[in-house]
Amino acid sequence: MLCFAIEATAHTFGCALIDSRGNILADNRDMYKKEDGGIIPLEAAKHHENVKNKLIEETLKNLSNKKINLIAYSRGPGLAPCLLVGLKTAKELTKEFKVPLIGVNHAISHLTSGLLFTKAKDPVYVYVSGANTQILSLEGKRFRIIGETEDIGLGNALDKFGRGIGLGFPAGPKIEELAKKGRYIELQYTVKGMDLVFSGIVTQAIQKFKHGISKEDLCYSIQETLFSMLVEVTERALAHTGKKEVLLIGGVAANKRLCEMLKIMCEDRGCRFHAVPLKYSGDQAVMIGWEGILEYSFEKRNDFDKANIYPYERTDDVEIDLTSISKE
Numbered sequence: 131m132l133c134f135a136i137e138a139t140a141h142t143f144g145c146a147l148i149d150s151r152g153n154i155l156a157d158n159r160d161m162y163k164k165e166d167g168g169i170i171p172l173e174a175a176k177h178h179e180n181v182k183n184k185l186i187e188e189t190l191k192n193l194s195n196k197k198i199n200l201i202a203y204s205r206g207p208g209l210a211p212c213l214l215v216g217l218k219t220a221k222e223l224t225k226e227f228k229v230p231l232i233g234v235n236h237a238i239s240h241l242t243s244g245l246l247f248t249k250a251k252d253p254v255y256v257y258v259s260g261a262n263t264q265i266l267s268l269e270g271k272r273f274r275i276i277g278e279t280e281d282i283g284l285g286n287a288l289d290k291f292g293r294g295i296g297l298g299f300p301a302g303p304k305i306e307e308l309a310k311k312g313r314y315i316e317l318q319y320t321v322k323g324m325d326l327v328f329s330g331i332v333t334q335a336i337q338k339f340k341h342g343i344s345k346e347d348l349c350y351s352i353q354e355t356l357f358s359m360l361v362e363v364t365e366r367a368l369a370h371t372g373k374k375e376v377l378l379i380g381g382v383a384a385n386k387r388l389c390e391m392l393k394i395m396c397e398d399r400g401c402r403f404h405a406v407p408l409k410y411s412g413d414q415a416v417m418i419g420w421e422g423i424l425e426y427s428f429e430k431r432n433d434f435d436k437a438n439i440y441p442y443e444r445t446d447d448v449e450i451d452l453t454s455i456s457k458e
Contacts (some may be wrong), residue, residue, distance in 0.1 A: 131425055131427075132149045132155070132198055133199065133200040133201070133203075134147055134202070134419070135203070135215045135416065135419030136202070136203040136204065137216070137236070137414055137418050138178050138203070138208075139206070140169060140208050140209050140261070141174055141205045141413070142158055142413040143159065143177070143215070144174065145158050145189040145415050146416040146419050147193065147198075148420055148423070150423050153194045155193075155196070156188070156192035157415065157416050159413075159414055160177075162174045168293060172211050175211035175212050176219040178216070186219070198227045199229055200229055201223050202418050202421070202423075202426075203216045203220035203221050203232070203234070203418065204216055204235075205217070205233030205439050206439055206440035207237065207441055210259075213439035216439075217233070217438070217439050220437070231434055234418055235444045236274070236413075237257065237264075237444075238421055239417040239421040240257060240379045240380055240406075241257065241266065241273060241343045241423065242417075242450065243422060244377045244379045244401070246417075247406050247407055248406060252373060252375065253375035253376055254266070254276070254367045254371060255377050256364050256379070258285065258381070258382035258388075259284070259381045259413075260283055260286050262283045262285075263278060263279040263283045263326060263360070264279075264382060264445060265277040265324070265367045266277040266358075266445065267367070272448070273450070276363075276371070277323075277325050278326070279326050279327070279364075281329045282328055282329050282332075284382050285380070286346070287356060288352070288356070288382070289301045291335055291348075292304060294335075294336035300383065302381070303384075303397035305353065306385050306386070308346050309387065311350075312345075312348070312349055312351065314347075315338065315351040316333055317335055317355045318330060318334055318355075326360065331355060335348050353388075354390060357387065361392055365399065368399060375401060376396050376401060376409070377404045377405075378403070378405040378406065379405075379406045380406075381411055383420075384408050385402055424451070430458070
């Protein structure tokens with residue numbers, strides 16, 4: 131089975147071709163960026179409209195003599211204007227190729243594709259992206275949330291801090307680079323049981339910047355503080371579940387310091403650490419296509435006229451089945 135997939139939840143519009151054996155035939159994407167401030171949903175949606183035809187064309191060049199069997203799109207969670215561009219595009223392609231249509235959960239796609247991209251089998255999942263920060267375990271046919279952010283996602287926390295000190299969007303890579311030259315300045319540390327709170331720390335760090343603390347020291351300190359909180363909760367999740375693997379997924383998985391801290395913790399506990407490869411840690415359509423194939427294989431379908439977007443759909447709302455297909 132060959133799936134044409136579309137990702138359009140937030141800053142990235144992506145198209146991909148992936149088959150039911152996990153072979154990636156095409157992966158094209160374009161990211162909305164700003165020099166100052168964060169994502170403006172309508173601007174991001176306009177960006178998606180402007181780049182989608184070019185990306186679709188580039189993707190279809192890799193079709194060769196193969197036949198598309200399925201169209202998959204990200205139905206949520208995400209920014210409604212962006213999601214609507216993805217839905218509209220998916221419906222247009224569904225009509226053109228006369229194949230089934232399936233909408234999948236963006237967060238679930240990150241999780242299930244983590245098993246495709248790594249050797250993890252039954253891990254504790256650490257999902258950290260712009261809008262999401264969750265520690266999860268697959269129990270039965272649902273991902274159970276063991277711990278999560280009570281306010282903003284870790285990626286958004288870093289971007290908010292970056293905006294506050296003039297780094298633009300996205301700020302994560304710039305923070306990581308500046309942190310290499312910094313030293314530790316104490317910031318508040320807020321873990322509530324298995325949950326995390328980031329926004330107060332961000333506010334405190336921005337205030338310290340206004341009072342003359344260097345960008346380098348604050349970038350180093352905010353990384354060390356936020357990542358330590360995440361590692362603490364992840365370690366307790368391992369103890370609670372008895373699992374022996376950690377899988378780091380989502381855009382913030384690209385941060386080498388976060389990977390290093392989680393790896394050290396896992397080694398101390400005799401556990402294996404896995405991180406999704408950098409190329410697939412952020413938003414892309416390959417994961418949407420893989421999840422579309424998984425769901426189609428256990429007979430989930432979308433009525434074309436009822437296909438919709440779900441901007442607030444939670445990870446633990448979705449029933450999945452990973453036994454239906456294998457990358458082998």
